[in-house]
Amino acid sequence: MHRRTFLKSSAAGALVMATTSWPLGARTRDRIRVAMIGTGLRGQSQLGPLLSRDDVELVAICDTQQVMLDKTLAIIEKTGRRKPKVYGGNGDVRAWKALLAQKGIDAVFIVTPWEWHASMSIAAMQAGIAVGCEVVAGITLQDHWDVLRAQQRTGTPYMLLENVCYRRDVLAVLQMVRAGLFGELVHMQAGYQHDLRAVKFNSGNPNEPYGSGAEFGDKGFSEAQWRTQHSIDRNGELYPSHGIGPCAMYANIHRGNRFTHINAFASKARGLHEYIVEHPKGGANHPNAGVKFKLGDVVTTTLRCENGETILLQHDTSLPRPYSLGFRVQGTDGLWMDVNKSIHVEGKSPAHKWEQAQKYYDEYDHPLWRNYAAKAAGAGHGGMDWFVIHAFIEALKANTPMPIDIYDAVAWSAITPLSEQSIAEDYKTLAFPDFTEGKWKDRKPIFALDGRY
Numbered sequence: 001m002h003r004r005t006f007l008k009s010s011a012a013g014a015l016v017m018a019t020t021s022w023p024l025g026a027r028t029r030d031r032i033r034v035a036m037i038g039t040g041l042r043g044q045s046q047l048g049p050l051l052s053r054d055d056v057e058l059v060a061i062c063d064t065q066q067v068m069l070d071k072t073l074a075i076i077e078k079t080g081r082r083k084p085k086v087y088g089g090n091g092d093v094r095a096w097k098a099l100l101a102q103k104g105i106d107a108v109f110i111v112t113p114w115e116w117h118a119s120m121s122i123a124a125m126q127a128g129i130a131v132g133c134e135v136v137a138g139i140t141l142q143d144h145w146d147v148l149r150a151q152q153r154t155g156t157p158y159m160l161l162e163n164v165c166y167r168r169d170v171l172a173v174l175q176m177v178r179a180g181l182f183g184e185l186v187h188m189q190a191g192y193q194h195d196l197r198a199v200k201f202n203s204g205n206p207n208e209p210y211g212s213g214a215e216f217g218d219k220g221f222s223e224a225q226w227r228t229q230h231s232i233d234r235n236g237e238l239y240p241s242h243g244i245g246p247c248a249m250y251a252n253i254h255r256g257n258r259f260t261h262i263n264a265f266a267s268k269a270r271g272l273h274e275y276i277v278e279h280p281k282g283g284a285n286h287p288n289a290g291v292k293f294k295l296g297d298v299v300t301t302t303l304r305c306e307n308g309e310t311i312l313l314q315h316d317t318s319l320p321r322p323y324s325l326g327f328r329v330q331g332t333d334g335l336w337m338d339v340n341k342s343i344h345v346e347g348k349s350p351a352h353k354w355e356q357a358q359k360y361y362d363e364y365d366h367p368l369w370r371n372y373a374a375k376a377a378g379a380g381h382g383g384m385d386w387f388v389i390h391a392f393i394e395a396l397k398a399n400t401p402m403p404i405d406i407y408d409a410v411a412w413s414a415i416t417p418l419s420e421q422s423i424a425e426d427y428k429t430l431a432f433p434d435f436t437e438g439k440w441k442d443r444k445p446i447f448a449l450d451g452r453y
């Protein structure tokens with residue numbers, strides 16, 4: 001959205017604030033009428049957990065591509081739920097505006113490519129429609145301020161749907177941190193270490209979304225249509241929230257702590273070019289063999305926090321490697337690392353030796369998982385997708401603050417433009433903006449993942 005348009009519409013936002021349909025605590029709801037903008041592969045995977053709920057009614061969907069709408073409608077039909085109103089198709093990139101004008105929508109899931117998230121979220125909040133936004137919150141630093149200001153002006157709930165915060169081991173480790181098992185936190189590591197080469201390139205055939213070719217952009221399908229272009233144009237920590245979300249919970253960021261500094265380094269870029277050249281449907285003479293990728297294969301970002309912790313994030317999506325978010329949580333009394341499920345606690349573990357973490361996971365299993373594991377079974381990403389949707393819907397029903405709120409969303413996501421800036425300015429260390437404008441000092445000292453725990 002252009003700045004002038006935003007300022008104009010912020011005046012409308014102020015009007016909405018006076019009549020907001022979401023005054024905290026003032027009204028509860030039994031049922032949430034939901035819409036979805038972007039019904040691609042992620043949107044389709046959210047339908048299972050969403051439509052398994054009696055307290056959710058899917059009333060509208062929108063996508064630019066008929067193939068995605070058709071796949072989505074087929075999934076909905078199988079569940080026996082009522083057909084939602086359908087917007088878009090035919091490449092119409094503005095149809096979502098008509099969806100937001102539909103009466104009777106309480107909340108919208110925004111599941112489009114990153115470049116749409118900020119403008120769609122702002123418009124939805126201005127329409128009084130609560131936002132569940134897929135990662136990330138925006139592209140530029142200004143986008144993040146604009147999303148924040150729109151939320152503050154309208155009072156409409158906004159949650160970043162960061163599912164890794166709800167992973168079972170991640171939550172068990174949160175319990176360990178809170179119980180003081182690792183002593184005082186000193187250092188954390190995490191990232192997005194996921195070989196995405198077969199996601200960034202395919203043949204464009206909707207039935208073969210992974211690794212079926214060396215095409216992207218208009219000739220690709222799903223994320224190859226848009227995500228790959230970010231690897232051409234940008235160099236930074238392009239996907240920070242899966243890693244930083246859990247670390248921010250552990251460190252109680254915005255609840256007595258905050259990020260103060262950031263810098264980033266990027267390695268050379270080799271992996272995506274090699275993938276194209278070596279792919280059976282690619283080759284040295286394939287037109288994409290000439291594409292120059294700006295994104296370093298491994299981008300390493302460091303943050304420092306007000307209370308003295310450091311956090312190291314690694315974005316590593318272009319080289320062969322097994323999936324791992326690479327968590328390490330280290331304090332004065334011990335540490336956990338997720339790669340080999342290993343833990344060491346001074347005084348409990350044999351000296352200088354790793355223990356397998358499973359017995360600790362079992363002992364510290366989070367109450368959310370103890371209570372809901374059976375319901376979450378079968379939902380995407382080992383069940384964690386069920387929990388993030390559950391948290392959003394329950395907070396909306398009870399009209400309580402969002403568990404991952406606007407400050408978390410914009411700070412986690414703004415790591416991307418800040419890391420890009422650091423790299424572009426010769427790996428400079430930058431001051432991290434305080435989106436809370438001082439409120440981090442007095443906010444509740446503990447992350448409440450569903451308003452209670």
Ligand SMILES: NC(=O)c1ccc[n+]([C@@H]2O[C@H](COP(=O)([O-])OP(=O)(O)OC[C@H]3O[C@@H](n4cnc5c(N)ncnc54)[C@H](O)[C@@H]3O)[C@@H](O)[C@H]2O)c1
Nearest residue numbers: 038040041042043063064065068093111112134135222223
């Ligand atoms: N949290 C997770 O684990 C997770 C996993 C996968 C993807 N995601 C996120 O979900 C989002 C979508 O990713 P995806 O994998 O579904 O990509 P996708 O390309 O499969 O789906 C995106 C959809 O948005 C549609 N779209 C594009 N512009 C639009 C517009 N103007 N109006 C309406 N629809 C539009 C596209 O046609 C496409 O169907 C991204 O933000 C991605 O980062 C999150």
